[in-house]
Amino acid sequence: MAIINTGLLTKGLRSEFFNRFDASPAHYKDLATRIVSTSDTETYRWLGSVPRMREWGTGRVAKGLGNESYSVENLKYESTIEVDRDEISDDQTGQIRIRVGEMAQRAATHKDYLIAQLLNNGGSAGYTAYDGVTFFGDAHVSGSSGSQDNNLTSPAVSVDDPTVVEFKTALKQAISSMMAFKDDQGEPLAIGATGLVCVVPPTMFFNALEAINATVINNTTNVVSGVARVISMPWLNDASAWYLLKTDGVIRPFIFQDREAVEFGSLTEDSEDGFKREKYLYGVRARYSVAYGYWQFGVKTDFV
Numbered sequence: 001m002a003i004i005n006t007g008l009l010t011k012g013l014r015s016e017f018f019n020r021f022d023a024s025p026a027h028y029k030d031l032a033t034r035i036v037s038t039s040d041t042e043t044y045r046w047l048g049s050v051p052r053m054r055e056w057g058t059g060r061v062a063k064g065l066g067n068e069s070y071s072v073e074n075l076k077y078e079s080t081i082e083v084d085r086d087e088i089s090d091d092q093t094g095q096i097r098i099r100v101g102e103m104a105q106r107a108a109t110h111k112d113y114l115i116a117q118l119l120n121n122g123g124s125a126g127y128t129a130y131d132g133v134t135f136f137g138d139a140h141v142s143g144s145s146g147s148q149d150n151n152l153t154s155p156a157v158s159v160d161d162p163t164v165v166e167f168k169t170a171l172k173q174a175i176s177s178m179m180a181f182k183d184d185q186g187e188p189l190a191i192g193a194t195g196l197v198c199v200v201p202p203t204m205f206f207n208a209l210e211a212i213n214a215t216v217i218n219n220t221t222n223v224v225s226g227v228a229r230v231i232s233m234p235w236l237n238d239a240s241a242w243y244l245l246k247t248d249g250v251i252r253p254f255i256f257q258d259r260e261a262v263e264f265g266s267l268t269e270d271s272e273d274g275f276k277r278e279k280y281l282y283g284v285r286a287r288y289s290v291a292y293g294y295w296q297f298g299v300k301t302d303f304v
Helices: 011-023 085-089 093-120 164-179 202-213 272-276
Strands: 032-036 041-044 070-073 075-084 151-154 196-200 228-232 241-246 254-267 279-292 298-303
Touching: 011 093, 011 254, 070 279, 075 085, 075 093, 093 254, 093 279, 151 164, 164 202, 164 241, 164 298, 196 202, 202 228
Parallel strands: 032 254, 151 298, 196 228
Antiparallel strands: 041 070, 075 279, 196 241, 241 298, 254 279
């Protein structure tokens, strides 16, 4: 079978895919701690508080792994496009390359999509942190910490369109709450106001940006100027909710469990589909999972 070599049957297409994949902006690298996985499931018993420094006294007092733990199963993901041989013979390479480029972009942002789903469902049953409580909840208790709340509300005249001043008020509340969280000994976690990211729906993006970056609001100094970055996620499904995340800790609000990296492959003229149906397949495959990390590094605010 004579095949016109349009570049779609060479390693060049794979290179083009990964060039677009690497160039596509993705936020998960900042929001999630990457954990290399070596099996189908990983169990996390080490999430929780590390003991603070103490006076030596009679010697070391070791603290083992916490009783709080949970397991995360790796999942397999794929995306595949089908190309007719005639499209290649008719040299429709431009259109096909666009489709492959879009596949690369979708693959690159898939982990952001998964994080958005964890944010959307963080207050729902079954979406729990390592302590067994919903990731965003008002009853996080560990040892002597007391009940702690990372699911807040803040007033707004229009809940789906908070003003710059209303967002600033909500941001101050969220930061103050996060900085006050305690460990299982009842001691402050000493969370600093660094590495903060506000994740907002698209409709809230510009007001949030202005609230943080303006130097003056209502003729008064803007004390939260520059305290956080703002990113928008189009997959957030609640226009009245936003999330404050701390991203410079050893463990971040989310865990990216990396089992098998993204692969790009094809079945072309030598395949059964290529011979019988004259259909060529180009696809991507990967195994990984995105899960919750430290709930202490995430605060949800609903405008009410």
